Amino acid sequence: MTDTPRAADRYPIRTATLETVDAFVAPLNLAFADIPDPGDEERRTWEPDRIIAAFDGTEPVATAGALTFRLSVPGGEAAAAGVTLVGVSPSHRRRGILRAMMRHQLDDVRARGESIAILWASEGAIYQRFGYGLATLGGTFEIERGGAVFARPAPVEGTVRLVDLEAAMGIFPALYDRVRVETPGMVGRSETWWRWIMLRDTDHMRGANGMKFLAVYEADGQVEGTAVYRVKPDWDDRGPNGRLVAVEVLATTPRATRDLWTWLFEVDLVRLVRAVRGPVPHPLQLLLADPRRLGFTVGDAIWLRVVDVPAALVARTYGRAGALVLEVRDGFCPWNAGRWRLDIGADGRGSVEPATAAPDVTLDAADLGATYLGTFRFSELARVGRVVENTAGALLRADEMFAAARAPWCSTMF
Ligand SMILES: CC(C)(COP(=O)(O)OP(=O)(O)OC[C@H]1O[C@@H](n2cnc3c(N)ncnc32)[C@H](O)[C@@H]1OP(=O)(O)O)[C@@H](O)C(=O)NCCC(=O)NCCS
CATH class of the missing domain: 3.40.630.30 (Gcn5-related N-acetyltransferase (GNAT))
Known part of the structure; x- marks a missing residue:
C-alpha cells in the first residue's frame, strides 16, 4: 500500500461532528484564498461525519469531505462518494497531507460500501496519482x-x-x-x-x-x-x-x-x-x-475513481454480450489490483469474478475510471499507450461493451 505514515502520524486525521465541522473546514478558506461568506448556506449540504481534518497540534491545517451520491451509470445507478472541500493550508502544503487524507478517505468510502468516488478538480494534475481518471467532459x-x-x-x-x-x-x-x-x-x-x-x-x-x-x-x-x-x-x-x-x-x-x-x-x-x-x-x-x-x-469535468472494481462493474449495464479479462493495476487501492473476469449476458448485465486466465487488457485504475461511464474508449487509451491489448480483438470488444447509449455529462458542481 502506498501510504505516508509520516504525514498521517505527524498530522493526525480526525472526523468532524456537527459541533466541530466549522473549525474543521477552516483551512479551506486559506487554501482557496476565499473570504468566508456569512450567508453561505452550502454548509447545509455537508455531512459532518464525512468531513475530516488533519491537525497540527490542536490546529486543523487541512480538510477533505465527501457527499453521499447516487451516480447515474449506463443502465443504472451506483453509490458514489462526491469528494469535495479539499484544501491544505498554505503553511502545510507539500508535506504529504493530501495524500494521507486521500488514503483515509478512500478507505472510508470502501468501508461504506460505495464502489465509486468522483470529484471536480481545482487543478487537473492533482488526482490521477490517487487513481482518478477523467470521466466526463x-x-x-x-x-x-x-x-x-x-x-x-x-x-x-x-x-x-x-x-x-x-x-x-x-x-x-x-x-x-x-x-x-x-x-x-x-x-x-x-x-x-x-x-x-x-x-x-x-x-x-x-x-x-x-x-x-x-x-x-x-x-x-x-x-x-x-x-x-x-x-x-x-x-x-x-x-x-x-x-x-x-x-x-x-x-x-x-x-x-x-x-x-x-x-x-x-x-x-x-x-x-x-x-x-x-x-x-x-x-x-x-x-x-x-x-x-x-x-x-x-x-475536464468530473474525475472518477473506481473504489471497488467488481461492485462498480456490476452496477452498470453493457452494450453487448461477451467476456473480458481485465488486469487492473492499482497501487493506491491494492484490493482492486489483479485480474477480473467480466461476463456480460444477453441482457447487458455483468458478473465479475477474480480470474487466473491471461488478461485481455491491462490498465491502471485511472484508466478504468476514464472508460467506466463511456466517455473514453479503451482503444483511445491504448493509442496513447495507457491501455495494453494482450489478446487480438480485445480492445474492440471492450469498446463495444463499455459504450454508453448517451454521452456522459455531469452538470452538478460540488
Ligand atoms: C492541492 C492541495 C490540496 C495539495 O495538498 P498537499 O498536502 O500539498 O499535497 P501532498 O503534499 O499530499 O502531495 C501529494 C502529491 O500530489 C502532488 N501535488 C499536490 N498538489 C499538486 C498540484 N496542485 N498540482 C500538481 N501536483 C500536486 C505533490 O507534488 C505530491 O506528489 P508526489 O506524490 O509525487 O510526491 C493543496 O495544495 C491545496 O490546498 N491547494 C489549494 C486548494 C485546492 O486546489 N484544493 C483542491 C480542491 S479540488
Whole structure:
C-alpha cells in the first residue's frame, strides 16, 4: 500500500461532528484564498461525519469531505462518494497531507460500501496519482447573440415562463431526474441542494454574473425543459452590452432544446450568451447554422475513481454480450489490483469474478475510471499507450461493451 505514515502520524486525521465541522473546514478558506461568506448556506449540504481534518497540534491545517451520491451509470445507478472541500493550508502544503487524507478517505468510502468516488478538480494534475481518471467532459461557449442563427429555423412550439424559487422547487427536480436517469455522470440532488444551492440567488453567488432566472418550458401542458441562467446588465457606447450565462439548460424533447435556446438568445439587452459545464457534444453544435461561432471549448469535468472494481462493474449495464479479462493495476487501492473476469449476458448485465486466465487488457485504475461511464474508449487509451491489448480483438470488444447509449455529462458542481 502506498501510504505516508509520516504525514498521517505527524498530522493526525480526525472526523468532524456537527459541533466541530466549522473549525474543521477552516483551512479551506486559506487554501482557496476565499473570504468566508456569512450567508453561505452550502454548509447545509455537508455531512459532518464525512468531513475530516488533519491537525497540527490542536490546529486543523487541512480538510477533505465527501457527499453521499447516487451516480447515474449506463443502465443504472451506483453509490458514489462526491469528494469535495479539499484544501491544505498554505503553511502545510507539500508535506504529504493530501495524500494521507486521500488514503483515509478512500478507505472510508470502501468501508461504506460505495464502489465509486468522483470529484471536480481545482487543478487537473492533482488526482490521477490517487487513481482518478477523467470521466466526463464539459463544454463552454460564448456567442454573440447575432451569430446564434439556427440551421433549420422552426416556429416556437411551447411557452417559457419565469418562476420563483418556491414554484421551481415543484418543477425543476422532477425534470432534472428525468434527464439524470438516462445520463451517465449525473448525480441525484437532495431537496437541500436544490433549495440552497441550485435555485437560490444571493449577492455572493451572483459574483460577476448578475441576477439568476429560473425558466420553465412547457408544451402541450407538460413540462419539457428548464433553464437556470444569469443576466448581467451592462452598457457601452454601442448600447446594451448585457451578458447571459446559462448555468443549466435541460430538455426532454427536441423542441424543448430548440425553444429554450431560442428564448435564451432572445433575452433583451444581452449581447453575449455564455454557457459553462455544458454537455459534450453540445446540442447547439448540431442546431446552429455556424457552430464555429460558439467558440466551443472542451475541458475536464468530473474525475472518477473506481473504489471497488467488481461492485462498480456490476452496477452498470453493457452494450453487448461477451467476456473480458481485465488486469487492473492499482497501487493506491491494492484490493482492486489483479485480474477480473467480466461476463456480460444477453441482457447487458455483468458478473465479475477474480480470474487466473491471461488478461485481455491491462490498465491502471485511472484508466478504468476514464472508460467506466463511456466517455473514453479503451482503444483511445491504448493509442496513447495507457491501455495494453494482450489478446487480438480485445480492445474492440471492450469498446463495444463499455459504450454508453448517451454521452456522459455531469452538470452538478460540488
Ligand atoms: C492541492 C492541495 C490540496 C495539495 O495538498 P498537499 O498536502 O500539498 O499535497 P501532498 O503534499 O499530499 O502531495 C501529494 C502529491 O500530489 C502532488 N501535488 C499536490 N498538489 C499538486 C498540484 N496542485 N498540482 C500538481 N501536483 C500536486 C505533490 O507534488 C505530491 O506528489 P508526489 O506524490 O509525487 O510526491 C493543496 O495544495 C491545496 O490546498 N491547494 C489549494 C486548494 C485546492 O486546489 N484544493 C483542491 C480542491 S479540488
